[in-house]
Each structure stands twice: as C-alpha cells, then as structure tokens.
Amino acid sequence: MSLRIALLGLLVEAGPSSGYDLTKHFGLSTSNVWSAKHSQIYPELRKMEADGAVTAVEESGARNKRTYEITDGGRGELRRWLIETDPNRDVRSEACLRLFMLPLLDPEESLPLLRAEAAVYQVRVNRLKSLAESMDSDLNRYQATLGVLNMTALRDWATYVADDIERKAAEKRA
Amino acid sequence: MSLRIALLGLLVEAGPSSGYDLTKHFGLSTSNVWSAKHSQIYPELRKMEADGAVTAVEESGARNKRTYEITDGGRGELRRWLIETDPNRDVRSEACLRLFMLPLLDPEESLPLLRAEAAVYQVRVNRLKSLAESMDSDLNRYQATLGVLNMTALRDWATYVADDIERKAAEKRA
DNA sequence: AATAGCATGTAAGAAGTTACATGATTTC
DNA sequence: GAAATCATGTAACTTCTTACATGCTATT
Structure with a gap:
C-alpha cells in the first residue's frame, strides 16, 4: 500500500x-x-493503471517511454488514505538500528564510528538546508525541512552519545 | 540481515x-x-541457532519455552557488522510518508490532521523522556534518547507546517 | 469458569531486493 | 567510439505480514 x-x-x-x-x-x-527500486515501481504502475488510479501515455518516439498521470480516482484514493487511515508507526531504518547498537562496542571502537555518523548527518543537514532554501513550492520546502529536522536529530544524538562516552572514559582513567 | x-x-x-x-x-x-512480528522472529532464531550464532535451552517445564543466548560467534558477527558495514541509509516509515504528503490536502483538511500528529508525537516525547530517566543502563538511556530526539523532530515539523499553513490561509483571507 | 497473558509455531501471500536483460541517446 | 544516462522490463529469491493453529498458567 x-x-x-x-x-x-x-x-x-x-x-x-x-x-x-x-x-x-x-x-x-x-x-x-x-x-523503492525501479523493479518494484514499474510493475506497480502497471497495476495502478489496470485499477484506474493512473493513466499512461506511451511515447511514439524512439525511447520507449510511458508517462503516467494520476486520475480523479487516484486523487480520491490518496485523499481518503491521508484522511482516514491510521498509519503504521513502525520505522525501519538500518542506519538507525546500527546507531542504536553502536554503544555496545568498546569506547575505542564506538567513538570514531559515532563521530563519523555525526559527520554523515551533518553533511545531510547542510545539503537539505540548501535544498529547502532553493525550493519554490511550499510542499517541497516542507519535505526538505522534515529531512533537515530528522537528520539534525541523528547528528545531535551521535554527538551527545560520543561526548557522554568520552566523558565517562576520561572519568574512569582519572 | x-x-x-x-x-x-x-x-x-x-x-x-x-x-x-x-x-x-x-x-x-x-x-x-x-x-518484526513473532512469526518472523521464531524461524529466524531457529536459523541463527543452526548457524551457531545463538544457543538454545529448552525448558522442561509445562510451558514450552526456549531461551536463546548469544554465542562468541554471534558476538563476533555483530561486532563485525557494526564496524565494517556501511549501512543502508534508506528509511521506511509509513507515518512519515503520510506526514510528508499531508500538505497536499486543503488547509481545512490538513490542519487538524497536522495538529493531531503533533499531539501524537508529543505524547511519545513525554513517554520516552520519562523512560530515558528511569533507565539504569547507559545503553538503554541512549536508545530512549534517540527516540526522544526523533519524536521531537516530528512534533516540531508538524507544528511548524501547521503554523505556516495557518498563517498563509489567514494572509489569503485578509 | 472465563479472560488475559504466556509461549510457540506454520502456511499463504504480499512486498521488496538483486541480478539479468535490452536498447536508445547524449556528451566527451 | 566510449561512457554516461535515459528508459523499461522480468525472474528468482528473500523478507515481511496476515491469518490460522495450539495449549498452558495466572488472575478475577
């Protein structure tokens, strides 16, 4: 779905x-x-076309391209889903699963990995921030902003945990 | 994996x-x-046992319970995955997908839904905050904190977008 | 004695990934 | 003319969900 x-x-x-x-x-x-990968998207679009949620125009040109457009039925389906469906709140993120478990390692091993993760998310924050600024439509700006907030949370978490582990390791040595 | x-x-x-x-x-x-659901977990544990990543003790009691324990091999596998694997950074979250598209609706429809989402995440922030405080182990506290930061980001996003849509609707009326 | 929770499993089907397969067009 | 990118598809496999299936134990 x-x-x-x-x-x-x-x-x-x-x-x-x-x-x-x-x-x-x-x-x-x-x-x-x-x-999703293209191998899942192409069959799904064909199925949606068969259901009447989208229509397709096949280009006669050399490239065998099919352009899909949403129908009124498709719009209604989307609207109903947004309004009536209680969404599944489970999250699947392999990267977060790894973050989650990184503190299981010894400090010498976990610290560089946590700092590296913080750096990865910092790059994403920067990229999404400039993307958000360059967006002309409200929707696209909102979407980029959701990414900014999510990536910021992960960056902050990795930094906080790395700092905490570092502080505790220093205390132990003292 | x-x-x-x-x-x-x-x-x-x-x-x-x-x-x-x-x-x-x-x-x-x-x-x-x-x-994951139990129907996926039970067979996976059997497979991991067959691979030597975990060992199982079957309880002789009336309840037919199997207790699994990680082996050294399992610990090594986990450690190698944490250290050597570049994790897949894709996220799958139906709830975020819905958030993402909520601004497609008209303001009268999207506003209450966005406010309701903000409330859902506020409840989660509160729950995870008190969970984090009650945790005795660092790891569990870190994990609850990751949840707090993630849920805070979603709450803030829903609030920001609702406020922005409200402001724009008011400007249009004026 | 009924209900809720403990405890495990399987089967069918849906969803998603990886790999294979093809061919045109644009850019260098 | 080689490489990158456009453009679509299928087959085999893995993963995940839903539904079915069973039976014990503690609480009320």
Missing part, C-alpha cells in the same frame, strides 16, 4: 511522470521516508 | 531471552528503528 500511496503523492506533486522519473524521486528527499 | 542483527543486539543487551521476550522488545523502544 505504501508504495502505491507514495507514487500517487509524487504524481500529484510532480505532475505527469515516467517510471524512471519516479524512481529518481526515491533517491532524493523522498528516500527519507520511503524508497 | 537487519532482523538478525537486531536480535543479536537485543540478546547482548537483555541477556538470554525467549522469542516471546524478543518479540516484546520490538514493541518498545526498538520499534523506533526496526520491528
């Missing part, structure tokens, strides 16, 4: 798009909330 | 545990980073 909803949302946001275009969106800010 | 790693981590953290115990952990703070 989530993939279908994500695709409907992207089609509203970005207008008519090919499977290729939609695949690229999952590599940008959307990957902060959901992601 | 992630489920296996999560189970190994929980077995280090919590000590010898049954599949039932581990299933409950995925309903607590662990669900902020990964989750």
Whole structure:
C-alpha cells in the first residue's frame, strides 16, 4: 500500500511522470521516508493503471517511454488514505538500528564510528538546508525541512552519545 | 540481515531471552528503528541457532519455552557488522510518508490532521523522556534518547507546517 | 469458569531486493 | 567510439505480514 500511496503523492506533486522519473524521486528527499527500486515501481504502475488510479501515455518516439498521470480516482484514493487511515508507526531504518547498537562496542571502537555518523548527518543537514532554501513550492520546502529536522536529530544524538562516552572514559582513567 | 542483527543486539543487551521476550522488545523502544512480528522472529532464531550464532535451552517445564543466548560467534558477527558495514541509509516509515504528503490536502483538511500528529508525537516525547530517566543502563538511556530526539523532530515539523499553513490561509483571507 | 497473558509455531501471500536483460541517446 | 544516462522490463529469491493453529498458567 505504501508504495502505491507514495507514487500517487509524487504524481500529484510532480505532475505527469515516467517510471524512471519516479524512481529518481526515491533517491532524493523522498528516500527519507520511503524508497523503492525501479523493479518494484514499474510493475506497480502497471497495476495502478489496470485499477484506474493512473493513466499512461506511451511515447511514439524512439525511447520507449510511458508517462503516467494520476486520475480523479487516484486523487480520491490518496485523499481518503491521508484522511482516514491510521498509519503504521513502525520505522525501519538500518542506519538507525546500527546507531542504536553502536554503544555496545568498546569506547575505542564506538567513538570514531559515532563521530563519523555525526559527520554523515551533518553533511545531510547542510545539503537539505540548501535544498529547502532553493525550493519554490511550499510542499517541497516542507519535505526538505522534515529531512533537515530528522537528520539534525541523528547528528545531535551521535554527538551527545560520543561526548557522554568520552566523558565517562576520561572519568574512569582519572 | 537487519532482523538478525537486531536480535543479536537485543540478546547482548537483555541477556538470554525467549522469542516471546524478543518479540516484546520490538514493541518498545526498538520499534523506533526496526520491528518484526513473532512469526518472523521464531524461524529466524531457529536459523541463527543452526548457524551457531545463538544457543538454545529448552525448558522442561509445562510451558514450552526456549531461551536463546548469544554465542562468541554471534558476538563476533555483530561486532563485525557494526564496524565494517556501511549501512543502508534508506528509511521506511509509513507515518512519515503520510506526514510528508499531508500538505497536499486543503488547509481545512490538513490542519487538524497536522495538529493531531503533533499531539501524537508529543505524547511519545513525554513517554520516552520519562523512560530515558528511569533507565539504569547507559545503553538503554541512549536508545530512549534517540527516540526522544526523533519524536521531537516530528512534533516540531508538524507544528511548524501547521503554523505556516495557518498563517498563509489567514494572509489569503485578509 | 472465563479472560488475559504466556509461549510457540506454520502456511499463504504480499512486498521488496538483486541480478539479468535490452536498447536508445547524449556528451566527451 | 566510449561512457554516461535515459528508459523499461522480468525472474528468482528473500523478507515481511496476515491469518490460522495450539495449549498452558495466572488472575478475577
């Protein structure tokens, strides 16, 4: 369901798009909330077309490109899902699972890894901040901002835990 | 892989545990980073036992309970994964996907939903904060704190977007 | 004696990943 | 003309969810 909803949302946001275009969106800010590979997206779009949630126009040009557009039915489906569905609140993030368990290692091992994670998230914060500023639509700015807040939280956590572990290791030595 | 790693981590953290115990952990703070149902956990533990990553003791009592303990091999596997693996940074969160797309709705529809989301995350912030305070181990405190920071980010985002939409709607009316 | 919680399992199906497969066009 | 990028697809496999299935124990 989530993939279908994500695709409907992207089609509203970005207008008519090919499977290729939609695949690229999952590599940008959307990957902060959901992601999918082209091998899952292409069949899903065909299924949505069969259900009448989207329509497709096949380009006659040399490149065999199909452009999908959301239908009124698709819009209704998306709206109902947003309004009526109690979303599943579980999160799946391998990177957070790793963060979560990094403190299991000895300080000599965990500290550089935690500092490296903080740096990774700092880069993402910077990138998303400038992305947010360059966005012309409110929606895109909101979406980039969600990424900024999420990445900031992870950066802050990694820094806080590294500092705490460092302080405790110093106390022990003293 | 992630489920296996999560189970190994929980077995280090919590000590010898049954599949039932581990299933409950995925309903607590662990669900902020990964989750799994018992129907996936039981077979995975059997597989890990066959691989020598864990050992099992079957209780002779009336309740047919199997207690799993991590082996040295399992500890090594976990350590190597934490140190050597570049984790997948994709996130899957249906709740965030929904947040992400809520601004697609008209203000009259999105505002109450955004305020409700902010309230949901506020409750989680409060719960995790008191959980963090009550935790005796550093690791558990760190883990609860990761939840606090993540939930705070979502609460702040929902509030920021709701305020922004409200302000813009008021400007338009004026 | 009924209800809630402990405790484990399997089977079918849906969702997601990896690898294979093809071919056109643009840029250098 | 080589490399990067556009563009779509399928097959095999792994992972995850939902539903079914069972039976004990503690509480009220």
